[in-house]
Amino acid sequence: MTAIKFFRPPNRLAEALQKAGGFSAEQAVRNAHNELEKLRSECMDSIDDKIARIDLLIAKLTAGEVTDENGEDNRGVVYEISNQILNEAGLFGLSELSTAARGLCALASLRETLSDTRALRVHIDAMKSLRHPDVQDNLAVRMAVLEGLQELAAKLALKNNAGSGA
Amino acid sequence: MDMQRRVNLERVSILALEDSAFSNRLLGQILRGFGIREIHSPVTYEEATTLLQSIALNVLIVDPQWHRGRGEELVRGVRRAKRNPNRFTPAMLVIGHSTASSVKLARDTGANLVVAKPYPPNILLERILWLGRDPRPYVEAGAYVAPDRRFKMAGPPEEGDRRDGAAPPADTVAVE
Numbered sequence: 397m398t399a400i401k402f403f404r405p406p407n408r409l410a411e412a413l414q415k416a417g418g419f420s421a422e423q424a425v426r427n428a429h430n431e432l433e434k435l436r437s438e439c440m441d442s443i444d445d446k447i448a449r450i451d452l453l454i455a456k457l458t459a460g461e462v463t464d465e466n467g468e469d470n471r472g473v474v475y476e477i478s479n480q481i482l483n484e485a486g487l488f489g490l491s492e493l494s495t496a497a498r499g500l501c502a503l504a505s506l507r508e509t510l511s512d513t514r515a516l517r518v519h520i521d522a523m524k525s526l527r528h529p530d531v532q533d534n535l536a537v538r539m540a541v542l543e544g545l546q547e548l549a550a551k552l553a554l555k556n557n558a559g560s561g562a
Numbered sequence: 563m564d565m566q567r568r569v570n571l572e573r574v575s576i577l578a579l580e581d582s583a584f585s586n587r588l589l590g591q592i593l594r595g596f597g598i599r600e601i602h603s604p605v606t607y608e609e610a611t612t613l614l615q616s617i618a619l620n621v622l623i624v625d626p627q628w629h630r631g632r633g634e635e636l637v638r639g640v641r642r643a644k645r646n647p648n649r650f651t652p653a654m655l656v657i658g659h660s661t662a663s664s665v666k667l668a669r670d671t672g673a674n675l676v677v678a679k680p681y682p683p684n685i686l687l688e689r690i691l692w693l694g695r696d697p698r699p700y701v702e703a704g705a706y707v708a709p710d711r712r713f714k715m716a717g718p719p720e721e722g723d724r725r726d727g728a729a730p731p732a733d734t735v736a737v738e
Contacts, residue, residue: 486680
């Protein structure tokens with residue numbers, strides 16, 4: 397029988413936080429936003445590069461290229477990059493793009509997208525449109541794009557559940 | 563969070579391991595904004611384990627997907643290594659897209675908190691401060707070492723204090 401032991405080790409973080417001085421939490425958060433802003437432009441470029449990479453990968457998947465020349469699973473890479481966009485876009489307030497990236501992650505992990513990449517294509521096209529200046533400045537259009545993606549995701553989830561016998 | 567509360571994170575040392583180099587830079591910027599000076603972001607798994615064996619840090623912030631899933635392995639390994647100086651260092655896992663099984667796996671690493679991305683600065687600061695107050699004892703049962711999930715406590719605050727315009731809610735789970 398496994399012995400169970402309970403104990404309270406010292407919390408070194410609590411000790412480190414005891415130091416007097418510093419600034420208000422409000423100031424700390426403001427400073428963090430200011431630091432983030434220094435990378436905004438670079439982050440937007442990074443996001444656009446990642447969207448372009450996903451676009452290319454989906455084209456390869458559609459052409460039947462499941463893996464790249466190194467044996468890397470193209471769909472897995474789509475998932476990884478979308479996951480990065482989810483965070484990076486979210487940190488800069490691009491919430492619709494972040495949500496769309498989350499949706500693409502979910503799709504990339506679905507069985508259906510192994511053979512049918514149309515939903516992946518719809519998603520990446522939507523993400524590209526969300527980065528278009530005209531769409532970025534129009535909340536109603538951004539929300540409409542997102543609603544369309546959510547409807548598509550709901551249909552696919554239903555199909556996936558039916559396929560798995562759930 | 564009381565936004566007028568004074569915080570001093572100058573003495574806090576952190577391991578920050580995000581799933582991509584760019585996300586790691588963004589996390590580093592936020593942490594520097596908080597006043598944290600000692601931020602370690604080793605590149606390889608071997609560098610990370612060497613660091614964790616040699617320096618006692620104050621917080622671990624790790625994406626389980628770091629190095630294709632090795633972030634999870636790293637935290638689990640630290641909790642199980644009896645002589646590791648970071649065995650009981652407060653640990654926060656930050657996760658992007660998740661499923662029920664991935665959240666369960668993350669919880670089972672022995673981390674204190676699981677925070678969903680994206681994490682705006684106010685949420686991240688609150689969670690770091692909460693880790694400093696985590697009152698739970700640790701439990702060790704065989705190879706399993708983690709904060710006691712049965713210990714009833716008030717978890718981190720709800721998501722009502724998010725910045726306007728920030729991305730969708732970061733679900734936060736105190737691992738209990």
